[in-house]
Amino acid sequence: MSVLAPGTRKSCYKCGREAEVMVRYARLYLCREHYIEYIEERIMKTIEKYGLLSGVKRLLIALSGGKDSLSLAYVLSRNKEKIGLTEIIGLHIDLGINGYSEESRESVEKACSELGMKCFILSLKDLLGLSLPEIIRKSNRPPCSVCGLIKRYIINAASIELGVDAVAMGHHMDDILLFYLRNFLLGVKSDYLKLGPVIEAKDTIVAKKLRPLYEVYEEDLSLYAKLRGIKTVGTECPFKHNDHIEKAIKEMLDKLENHAPGYKLSLLRRITSSEKREALLSQEVFTCKYCGSPTNNKDNICALCKLTQNVFGEPRGLYLKQKLKEFLH
Numbered sequence: 001m002s003v004l005a006p007g008t009r010k011s012c013y014k015c016g017r018e019a020e021v022m023v024r025y026a027r028l029y030l031c032r033e034h035y036i037e038y039i040e041e042r043i044m045k046t047i048e049k050y051g052l053l054s055g056v057k058r059l060l061i062a063l064s065g066g067k068d069s070l071s072l073a074y075v076l077s078r079n080k081e082k083i084g085l086t087e088i089i090g091l092h093i094d095l096g097i098n099g100y101s102e103e104s105r106e107s108v109e110k111a112c113s114e115l116g117m118k119c120f121i122l123s124l125k126d127l128l129g130l131s132l133p134e135i136i137r138k139s140n141r142p143p144c145s146v147c148g149l150i151k152r153y154i155i156n157a158a159s160i161e162l163g164v165d166a167v168a169m170g171h172h173m174d175d176i177l178l179f180y181l182r183n184f185l186l187g188v189k190s191d192y193l194k195l196g197p198v199i200e201a202k203d204t205i206v207a208k209k210l211r212p213l214y215e216v217y218e219e220d221l222s223l224y225a226k227l228r229g230i231k232t233v234g235t236e237c238p239f240k241h242n243d244h245i246e247k248a249i250k251e252m253l254d255k256l257e258n259h260a261p262g263y264k265l266s267l268l269r270r271i272t273s274s275e276k277r278e279a280l281l282s283q284e285v286f287t288c289k290y291c292g293s294p295t296n297n298k299d300n301i302c303a304l305c306k307l308t309q310n311v312f313g314e315p316r317g318l319y320l321k322q323k324l325k326e327f328l329h
Ligand code: AMP
Pocket: 061, 062, 063, 064, 068, 069, 091, 092, 093, 094, 095, 148, 151, 168, 169, 170, 171, 175
């Protein structure tokens, strides 16, 4: 995708007015209005193609305050009836990171009030007794992995507690490719099966997770949010560090995409083919012996209970779930 300079004399293929954007992977010139429409249609087509909303009436959206999940909230809310949803609820976890968390929370609150969407804002400090920076300090583990496991735990447990049919996440195509290639290059064993557009619910302890932005390029989401005037968090998380592998992967993928527009999309589809997704359904899920949440660990202790054992001297999964009950009802 590239934004065209004024006066390039290219016409929008839909309406014939002056084009402002060229979508390279689709070989399309589009005006502003039809570009917005095109991105929304791409998301709708992803939903349809993978049957993401089949049987889903009440949907939770996990909102970080960034361009991805907020754009998703806009697109889904605007098309709520069309896609057969009766209710969309937002969920934001305030991690207690000085400055960054306040700004993220404000972006979420602003978007939800504009969209008339009910939204739960949960503070990590209220749920666990400590903010993310405090937990990171005590745990001695990489910030992003601690953050990721806590968010995953809360998003899953809140979805189960609210009894929604599914939870939508804002992961886009570039996120998924990066995760895949980073683990490959580091030789880290990871569960590639979980990278598809949908993770089915299991045994009443795993909530159904959807990724409606699965086939959307990150740069398209940035431009979409900008053209739609969506106010997103402007600062970066202070724990984000300069990761050389990530930077190299992004540069390599961008070069390949530039050389052959559409490359990223075809790679993504091959990585998470439907046979691989079916294999996921037959995978065994273990239950945490402390809190009853799902875990892949054969020792039957979930990642959150392990982390909190280390930080607080006791597993706190159950404690967090009781707090969730208080805050969500
Ligand atoms: P990230 O792991 O930060 O790339 O975020 C991936 C997805 O997780 C986002 O698109 C959101 O759907 C969700 N998410 C991230 N941070 C939060 C948060 N603080 N509260 C709720 N959902 C979040």
